[in-house]
Amino acid sequence: MSDALTALLTNRDWLLADGATGTNLFNAGLSSGDAPEFWNEDHPDRIRDLYRGSVDAGSDIFLTNTFGANRARLKLHDAGHRAAELSRMGAELGREVADAAGRPVVVAGSMGPTGEIMEPMGPLSHDQAVEIFHEQAEGLKAGGADVLWVETISAPEEMKAAAEAARLAGMPWVITMSFDTAGRTMMGTAAPEMTRLVGRLPHPPVAYGANCGVGASDLVRTVLGFGEGAGPLVAKGNAGIPKYVDGHIHYDGTPDLMADYALLARDAGARIIGGCCGTTPAHLEKMRAALETVPKGAPPALEEIAAKLGGFSSEGDGIAAKTSDRPRRRRRSTA
């Protein structure tokens, strides 16, 4: 059985994903601190416009407005019990837009992190996390999502819980982690480690990779780090760095910079390329045009990435474990 994403990947060398959700919804009038997912019900027209913006700009895949539509996140807005419902609504609107596109477009049901720390470091158990993700996954499935798209994950434990939820829902899935801390995720996972972890999952994702994090240059470096033969890989980098201009968050990455980013991400090995925060349809159009007109090249050197996209946020790529230079006394066994 082939899902819509696998089918597209079989026929095409690269796919264009979408851009930002938050940035574009702010531009449509969302207030800071409000849950974007309520708009699936209250302003379905604006959500359709958001999706259409990506489709019209040439995206082959777009993510639903359901990033925070899980019980743990929605409970902030006293709507924890509406996780499945708001997820379904977000996917239904997506289905509508994709089916009207006149070409194959994949509706990817966005699933963000729970926001809680998992055991043994924190209070969230594996079973609870699976339940939270599964509830949302069923909602997205009911709304007609083609794949589940788990994104901005930093803990390997959370990735495992999401994999389990996707299996329970009987859905193909994609996962991207955020590598925002010295080349690793906040929880210390480096790119090659993610490749290893994904390889061991009993219900493996259709594709995996990186999203968000710091700037576009860091993200391309991360894609290189996944290793040769890894994939299919996803690259969804931010359009530069956020700046505060006239009461709005503005990302300093221009459409031309994101076009360069798209080419470098593909050269680095990504097959699904999109943007994250700050990426608007104007960026996507340039990215699409660049991917269509420029042939794929050899993996870029770090110097080339920095020259085209700006410097990296950390010196190292996080792959080699760094050790403290402080002389240690005898290390104790923590067992």
Added chain:
Amino acid sequence: MSDEDDEIILSELPDDELVQQMFDDLYDGLKDEIEEGVTILLDRGWEPYRILTEALVGGMTIVGNDFRDGILFVPEVLLAANAMKGGMAILKPLLIETGAPQVGKMVIGTVKGDIHDIGKNLVGMMMEGAGFEVVDLGINNDVDKYLGALDTEKPDILGMSALLTTTMPYMKVVIDTMVERGIRDDYIVLVGGAPLNEEFGKAIGADAYCRDAAVAVETAKEFVARRHNRPAAG
């Protein structure tokens, strides 16, 4: 490496070696050993304040530096902070009793709409590790909650955290309200969170953006020292 397997008996170590061992035990997140070390130093007549600054703060500084340098990551720092907390639980009542000096006080919370508290918790724990008193407002704080806490707690510092691009602009709402009420300059405002940067911190009118918990501690110390040096009549 039979050396490594030798049991370390904390109570047999002289003071200086014990403190060094506590640095290592904090680094490894060994809570029981830290509690034991604190108790031993108390029994040997150390002032609670000296144990805090020399053993615990000293050890957490190493953890903070290695976190800043990308050697340690969140899980290790959480474990270290948890060990530190064990020691602090013993010291806290004694510090109050002995009227030990206060480094400063911070009110901290994640902004409205944001559930993420990992970074905020780390900052809180590292600040406590550096001897600050920390009042944690938790997640999802609106302007009224922040300003209410400033009023009742009278801290030196307000810390705000956001992990989402959809919630980070709310920091400006809080700062703007402080300006409107004429209380902005009564506090040091520090902001942090993954999507932020220095320029953003400046643009919204914060005193500083702190890249991570270790930087937050250094920045807080620096600003509090500046405040204390300010002429009272200013």
